[in-house]
Amino acid sequence: xxxxxxxxxxxxxxxxxxxxxxxxxxxxxxxxxxxxxxxxxxxxxxxxxxxxxxxxxxxxxxxxxxxxxxxxxxxxxxxxxxxxxxxxxxxxxxxxxxxxxxxxxxxxxxxxxxxxxxxxxxxxxxxxxxxxxxxxxxxxxxxxxxxxxxxxxxxxxxxxxxxxxxxxxxxxxxxxxxxxxxxxxxxxxxxxxxxxxxxxxxxxxxxxxxxxxxxxxxxxxxxxxxxxxxxxxxxxxxxxxxxxxxxxxxxxxxxxxxxxxxxxxxxxxxxxxxxxxxxxxxxxxxxxxxxxxxxxxxxxxxxxxxxxxxxxxxxxxxxxxxxxxxxxxxxxxxxxxxxxxxxxxxxxxxxxxxxxxxxxxxxxxxxxxxxxxxxxxxxxxxxxxxxxxxxxxxxxxxxxxxxxxxxxxxxxxxxxxxxxxxxxxxxxxxxxxxxxxxxxxxxxxxxxxxxxxxxxxxxxxxxxxxxxxxxxxxxxxxxxxxxxxxxxxxxxxxxxxxxxxxxxxxxxxxxxxxxxxxxxxxxxxxxxxxxxxxxxxxxxxxxxxxxxxxxxxxxxxxxxxxxxxxxxxxxxxxxxxxxxxxxxxxxxxxxxxxxxxxxxxxxxxxxxxxxxxxxxxxxxxxxxxxx
Numbered sequence: 001x002x003x004x005x006x007x008x009x010x011x012x013x014x015x016x017x018x019x020x021x022x023x024x025x026x027x028x029x030x031x032x033x034x035x036x037x038x039x040x041x042x043x044x045x046x047x048x049x050x051x052x053x054x055x056x057x058x059x060x061x062x063x064x065x066x067x068x069x070x071x072x073x074x075x076x077x078x079x080x081x082x083x084x085x086x087x088x089x090x091x092x093x094x095x096x097x098x099x100x101x102x103x104x105x106x107x108x109x110x111x112x113x114x115x116x117x118x119x120x121x122x123x124x125x126x127x128x129x130x131x132x133x134x135x136x137x138x139x140x141x142x143x144x145x146x147x148x149x150x151x152x153x154x155x156x157x158x159x160x161x162x163x164x165x166x167x168x169x170x171x172x173x174x175x176x177x178x179x180x181x182x183x184x185x186x187x188x189x190x191x192x193x194x195x196x197x198x199x200x201x202x203x204x205x206x207x208x209x210x211x212x213x214x215x216x217x218x219x220x221x222x223x224x225x226x227x228x229x230x231x232x233x234x235x236x237x238x239x240x241x242x243x244x245x246x247x248x249x250x251x252x253x254x255x256x257x258x259x260x261x262x263x264x265x266x267x268x269x270x271x272x273x274x275x276x277x278x279x280x281x282x283x284x285x286x287x288x289x290x291x292x293x294x295x296x297x298x299x300x301x302x303x304x305x306x307x308x309x310x311x312x313x314x315x316x317x318x319x320x321x322x323x324x325x326x327x328x329x330x331x332x333x334x335x336x337x338x339x340x341x342x343x344x345x346x347x348x349x350x351x352x353x354x355x356x357x358x359x360x361x362x363x364x365x366x367x368x369x370x371x372x373x374x375x376x377x378x379x380x381x382x383x384x385x386x387x388x389x390x391x392x393x394x395x396x397x398x399x400x401x402x403x404x405x406x407x408x409x410x411x412x413x414x415x416x417x418x419x420x421x422x423x424x425x426x427x428x429x430x431x432x433x434x435x436x437x438x439x440x441x442x443x444x445x446x447x448x449x450x451x452x453x454x455x456x457x458x459x460x461x462x463x464x465x466x467x468x469x470x471x472x473x474x475x476x477x478x479x480x481x482x483x484x485x486x487x488x489x490x491x492x493x494x495x496x497x498x499x500x501x502x503x504x505x506x507x508x509x510x511x512x513x514x515x516x517x518x519x520x521x522x523x524x525x526x527x528x529x530x531x532x533x534x535x536x537x538x539x540x541x542x543x544x545x546x547x548x549x550x551x552x553x554x555x556x557x558x559x560x561x562x563x564x565x566x567x568x569x570x571x572x573x574x575x576x577x578x579x580x581x582x583x584x585x586x587x588x589x590x591x592x593x594x595x596x597x598x599x600x601x602x603x604x605x606x607x608x609x610x611x612x613x614x615x616x617x618x619x620x621x622x623x624x625x626x627x
Contacts (some may be wrong), residue, residue, distance in 0.1 A: 029325070040332055042172025048215055049074065049173070050180050057439050058545045067177045071170060085241075092242035096448040106271045184532060197552045201423060202346055210466045217252045217334075217531060219300045224248035224290060232265060232287040235279065238272055240265075249289070251294070252314075252334065313337060345382035359402045368468045419459065420561035425452055428551040435486075436520060440547040441513035442506050447551035450589020452558075453492055453524040456551070461488050474501025480507040486520040493525040493532040503539040506546075553588045562590055567611075572604075574611050581613050583622055599623065 029036070050069050064410060176183070191199045225248020234239030247261020265283050273279035278367075319338035321329035351357055421429050428445055431438070445453050466486035469478045478487065482505060489502075503559035505521060512519035525532070529543040554562070560583050567574050586592055599619045604611050 038168035042169045045173040048174035085418050092239045096239050103271050176615045205342045206339045210335045213334050422557040424552040424555040442511050442521045442546040444548045448553045450591050451551045452590050457524050471497040474498040479504045479508045483512045491521045492523050493527045499536040506542045559583045562593045
């Protein structure tokens with residue numbers, strides 16, 4: 001398989017295309033920013049609720065019914081909130097803005113208290129100097145806060161067309177939620193096949209980053225806002241509901257959000273409760289407890305590990321998008337920043353692996369070491385599943401004595417211990433290892449020819465004693481056996497199969513799985529279920545509820561590891577640069593790797609020579625894989 005060498009002209013063309021696309025996107029946002037809000041809100045709502053729709057599909061609801069149920073429940077909650085909470089928040093916001101000058105005056109009088117002379121005694125600074133500086137700072141901050149709140153209030157009323165927001169947004173959300181999976185599959189089908197694995201990897205990273213904020217962080221903000229609002233209201237703090245919700249909703253900005261909320265609450269508490277310092281400490285304790293809950297419970301459960309957004313980058317995105325596109329820009333700032341961050345990291349990693357950074361990285365050089373993309377972007381090449389470090393393996397293979405292959409009978413290993421795990425098959429391997437704790441008892445392993453589906457399925461079958469069933473003839477005996485043992489159907493969907501038998505088999509598996517973990521059906525296919533050309537409507541509905549796990553075509557890391565493993569099984573040592581040469585030119589399949597290793601081993605035996613790059617080139621040419 002030919003791999004394109006680094007080309008300055010190619011890079012310039014790609015850079016020009018993406019810069020042009022980005023410029024068009026920005027221009028589109030600028031021109032239509034005044035009408036985008038309902039559509040952006042609808043898209044965000046559909047994205048937020050899509051996992052819920054998927055779960056409802058898994059329990060048997062159609063996509064249409066799931067979408068209707070979810071939106072009705074969401075709208076009921078929203079309407080109740082608008083009728084009860086929003087009027088209170090609006091009243092408190094108006095009162096807070098009007099009373100802000102009075103609060104500033106009272107804070108200044110607290111600072112002028114003669115009892116503060118202890119500052120001069122212990123710190124050596126006259127309290128009047130501190131008073132003047134803090135008063136000036138408070139006035140400037142109050143002016144900025146008042147202007148900001150008034151601006152947000154006025155711009156919100158002018159930008160948010162109530163009819164458009166609460167009529168158009170649910171309609172947009174409904175149709176996008178209904179067709180979400182179909183849209184994703186359509187976009188996936190437009191991706192150039194040569195770049196499919198890379199684009200899917202970037203898309204998965206973007207989805208993880210964006211979902212971490214829109215779903216995880218969004219839920220966290222709502223929980224924190226509710227907690228702060230209730231906690232501050234119970235302390236009797238004026239504007240407790242407003243300050244609590246505000247502190248919770250801006251808590252997605254690390255440190256800054258909590259600090260601003262705490263400062264507002266303490267400022268109001270000092271004016272309202274002083275000299276009752278116990279009440280002031282109680283207000284502060286509400287925030288400290290909230291921070292503990294967020295850091296130790298909510299953050300790990302809802303958001304998980306870092307999604308790669310630095311606080312400075314996040315604040316810059318909020319200011320930049322808000323300045324360019326107004327209120328709508330602030331709504332899309334966080335997901336846009338997350339997506340851009342993924343693209344920047346990918347571009348930087350690509351640059352560090354390119355000849356532009358180091359000429360030794362040129363893949364057209366057959367003597368260069370293997371080019372391996374680390375699945376976790378750690379900058380360290382490693383085997384994830386087998387925990388075998390590539391640098392140690394490469395050194396061992398390089399330093400090992402050169403051997404003439406012996407003519408011994410060989411059978412390649414197909415045990416779980418022989419499996420090499422990389423980014424291309426990690427999700428599929430995790431699926432096999434998680435059994436019987438699957439999300440759905442009916443699971444489909446989908447991927448291109450040669451990706452290793454059958455290999456993984458055989459590992460699963462040998463470990464679970466699953467029954468192998470012919471997709472063209474699914475008998476009643478196979479359906480009944482689902483109560484006693486798992487079932488495997490290999491290579492289904494590409495040709496006609498027994499739809500009625502599969503329908504009854506899925507029903508049997510689901511029925512027995514409801515009684516406890518164990519009953520399972522694993523199917524492997526070169527096609528996604530949507531492309532199986534199913535004629536039975538009930539079966540199509542069942543397949544939509546199945547879990548689909550993708551296994552991508554083998555990447556460089558996997559092919560290199562498999563080839564090294566196959567040669568090691570034959571007691572043959574091969575130079576790493578020969579393996580690198582093979583990987584850069586061979587067909588992207590594990591079957592091809594097995595055939596190439598077998599042909600090379602036999603040729604070396606016949607010629608009584610080592611396996612060299614020249615011999616590898618000859619074998620690839622004989623197999624029609626010379627690149």
